Amino acid sequence: MITEGRNISEVQSQLDPQALGQEMHALMAELYPICRSITGDGFRRTLERLRREIPLEVREVPSGTRVFDWTVPREWNIRDAYVKNSRGERLIDFQKHNLHVVSYSVPIHRKMPLGELKKHLHTLPDQPDLIPYRTSYYAENWGFCLSHRELLRMEEGEYEVEIDASLEDGHLTFGEYFVPGDTPEEILISCHACHPSLCNDNLSGVAVATYLAKHLAGAALRYSYRFLFIPGTIGSITWLSLNEERVSEIRHGLVLTCVGDRGGLTYKRSRRGDAEVDRAVQHVLEHSGERHEILAFSPYGYDERQYCSPAFNLAVGCLMRTPHGQFPEYHTSADNLDLVDPAKLADTVAKCLAIFSVLENNRAYLNRNPKCEPQLGRRGLYSAMGGGDVKQLELAMLWVLNLSDGSSKLLDIAERAGLGFDLIQRAADLLEQHDLLAEVPILSSSAEPEERVATWTKSKP
Ligand SMILES: [Zn+2]
Numbered sequence: 001m002i003t004e005g006r007n008i009s010e011v012q013s014q015l016d017p018q019a020l021g022q023e024m025h026a027l028m029a030e031l032y033p034i035c036r037s038i039t040g041d042g043f044r045r046t047l048e049r050l051r052r053e054i055p056l057e058v059r060e061v062p063s064g065t066r067v068f069d070w071t072v073p074r075e076w077n078i079r080d081a082y083v084k085n086s087r088g089e090r091l092i093d094f095q096k097h098n099l100h101v102v103s104y105s106v107p108i109h110r111k112m113p114l115g116e117l118k119k120h121l122h123t124l125p126d127q128p129d130l131i132p133y134r135t136s137y138y139a140e141n142w143g144f145c146l147s148h149r150e151l152l153r154m155e156e157g158e159y160e161v162e163i164d165a166s167l168e169d170g171h172l173t174f175g176e177y178f179v180p181g182d183t184p185e186e187i188l189i190s191c192h193a194c195h196p197s198l199c200n201d202n203l204s205g206v207a208v209a210t211y212l213a214k215h216l217a218g219a220a221l222r223y224s225y226r227f228l229f230i231p232g233t234i235g236s237i238t239w240l241s242l243n244e245e246r247v248s249e250i251r252h253g254l255v256l257t258c259v260g261d262r263g264g265l266t267y268k269r270s271r272r273g274d275a276e277v278d279r280a281v282q283h284v285l286e287h288s289g290e291r292h293e294i295l296a297f298s299p300y301g302y303d304e305r306q307y308c309s310p311a312f313n314l315a316v317g318c319l320m321r322t323p324h325g326q327f328p329e330y331h332t333s334a335d336n337l338d339l340v341d342p343a344k345l346a347d348t349v350a351k352c353l354a355i356f357s358v359l360e361n362n363r364a365y366l367n368r369n370p371k372c373e374p375q376l377g378r379r380g381l382y383s384a385m386g387g388g389d390v391k392q393l394e395l396a397m398l399w400v401l402n403l404s405d406g407s408s409k410l411l412d413i414a415e416r417a418g419l420g421f422d423l424i425q426r427a428a429d430l431l432e433q434h435d436l437l438a439e440v441p442i443l444s445s446s447a448e449p450e451e452r453v454a455t456w457t458k459s460k461p
Contacts, residue, residue, distance in 0.1 A: 007220050008357040009422075015215075015350060021342030024207040024349075027053070028260075029337055031203055035098035038137060038194045038231035039063075039075040039172050046193055047175040047229060050206070054213045056177035056229065063169040067241035070234060073137060075170025076104050083117065083144060084160040091154060092144050098196040099333050101163060102143035103135040109162045117159050123148040124332065131333035133198060137234075140167075147333075172238060175229035177213050181221035187356065188253030188316060189213075190303050194231035198335045201324060204260030208348050215353070222360045223251065236303035240312060252277035252359055253316030255304045259348040260340035263322035264291035271297045271308035275315035279411055280358040284351060287420045295323075319352070358421045362411045364440040365404040365428055373401065379434045392419070396427035404428075406440050 006014070031049060036042040047058050065072040081094035081101045094101050102122070120143040122134050128148035136143065142163055175193075189212060191205035206229060213227045230236055240247065253270075254277070265285055269278045273296065285292040297317075299305050301324070307316040321344060329335045376382060376397065385393050399417040400410075408416075414424040431437040 005218070005220050008216075008353055008360055011215050011219050012350065012353045012357065015346070015353075017343065017346040017350065020211065020349060021344075021346035024211055024345040025337070025340065025342040027210065028199055028203045028207050028340060031206065032197055032199060032337060033098070035078060035196045036194055036202075037076050037103045037135075037196070038234055039073060039170065040077045042196070043173045043194065043231065046206070047173065050175060050210055050229065053210050054177050054217065054227075056175040056227070059174050059176060060171040061238055061242070062171055065238075067234075067238045070237050072172045072238060073234065074167050075172075076165065076167050078105075078163070078165040081105070081144070081163040081165070085155075086157050091150070091159075092146050097131060097333060099131045099133050099145055102141070102145060103196065104137045104167065105142035105163050105165055106140050106167055107163050107165045108142050109164075111158050111160050113158055114154060114156050117161060120144060121146060121151060123151045127328065127332060127334075133195065133331040172231065172234065174231065174235050174239065177227040179213060179216050179221065179225040179227070181224040183222060183224065184249050185223055185251045186249045187223045187225050187359065188228070188250045188307070188314070189225065189256065190228040190230065190236065190253065190307070190316070191256045192232035192235065192302060193229045194235070197333070198331070199337055199340045200258045200261045200321075200327070200335050201330060202257070204258060204340055204345060204348075205256035207345060208256050208259050208352065211349055212352055215349070224249075226250075230303070232303060233306070236306040240306055247312055247314065250314050250316070252280075253307060253314055254352065254355070255302050255307070255316060255318040256348075256352075257302050257318065258320045258322060258324055258327075260345045261321045261327060262341050262344060263327070264293065265348070265351060266293045266295060266320045266323055268295040268301060268304065268318040268320070269297045270304070270315050270317045271313055272315055273297060275317075276359065276362065276411070277315050277355070278317055279415070280355050280362070281317060281319065283358060283411060283414060283421055284354045288351070319348070321348070358411060361421075361425050362409045364406055364409045365400070365432070365437045366406050366440055367401050367404040367436065368438055369436055370405070373398070374436055379436070381430060381434055385430070392423060393427060395419070396423045397431055400424060400427045400431060401436065404437060
């Protein structure tokens with residue numbers, strides 16, 4: 001990436017959405033066939049592929065490690081699985097689609113009649129052509145998934161069932177990539193990478209996070225950025241448990257999931273509800289002029305549940321397109337490469353960069369000529385405005401001058417003025433160049449979460 005030394009606005013303006021979308025979609029196509037789960041070689045192979053894009057670090061946490069109220073599970077690996085009829089034909093074949101096996105199935109190899117086998121078969125009678133996605137992480141079980149039509153074709157008789165898998169002590173694997181900025185204060189980007197052949201749910205977030213990391217590496221950044229590629233739920237719990245001392249550096253964060261379908265963007269607020277990231281996302285989506293939805297926080301969904309648990313209460317929201325469960329392809333074989341639109345992937349990257357740009361540039365200023373309005377014309381500011389919407393820029397300058405008493409940041413001003421952040425920022429830059437504005441040194445905006453974690457830790461029995 002040729003992002004060396006450029007700020008986020010410059011990175012944004014250099015994006016070629018069409019090429020970017022195609023590259024991300026091609027990456028997803030390579031990752032799609034891999035049988036991922038919350039542990040195991042499928043997850044490792046996924047990270048190995050991502051390491052060709054970004055130098056992420058691969059972490060391994062042994063099975064049995066206590067992580068808060070949870071325990072890192074045994075590692076699951078699968079080589080083959082099938083159900084054969086009496087003629088030796090593979091009626092259900094893991095080699096054809098990895099959704100055919102319930103994730104975390106224990107090994108089995110024996111013959112049984114259809115009646116007994118049926119207790120372990122999962123279908124979707126309402127979507128009879130699709131294979132469902134099922135898991136059994138925390139209960140020892142085995143099973144197969146198939147289309148309801150395939151099930152209806154199965155005749156009475158003896159079937160040979162084999163799942164050649166292992167469930168043994170090993171590791172939980174996750175990927176972490178840190179892009180340093182001017183301050184150790186961090187923006188966290190988290191995505192789950194634990195689903196097998198499913199695209200919008202898991203791979204779209206993986207692709208967007210990877211390309212965000214690629215574009216931010218080497219750029220001139222105020223914040224540091226931490227990217228996590230983790231198994232859902234147990235991954236964020238494990239990361240938080242291993243990094244409890246470090247979370248106080250996290251100022252803002254986004255969980256990325258289901259970001260490649262053709263729906264508009266949806267943002268679920270952090271538990272705090274009015275954190276800077278919540279306001280930044282809302283601002284960017286509202287000023288995009290595109291269809292979007294803002295949802296209140298709820299303790300159901302993806303890894304934001306862990307980041308927003310009461311002892312952490314991090315300013316982390318969840319960015320999606322169509323939310324999980326609200327598109328019919330969700331957790332089925334129809335969540336495939338066709339469901340994901342390269343243009344939407346690229347648009348998600350662009351929107352994330354716009355959100356980061358607001359966060360990076362959201363600073364407070366002091367009006368250096370606060371006694372009545374300064375004479376803008378005398379300072380050559382009207383000619384400095386150049387092309388574009390001069391009236392709007394003048395209005396933006398008046399708002400910035402009026403509200404820059406040190407208590408308002410640029411996002412506060414943009415919200416109150418009903419103007420776009422970029423315009424307010426341009427006005428502030430111009431006024432600063434003409435000595436009418438001085439930046440207020442950044443106060444630690446979020447001493448609060450640190451204190452909260454500290455108090456919480458102290459109050460533990
Ligand atoms: Zn899912």
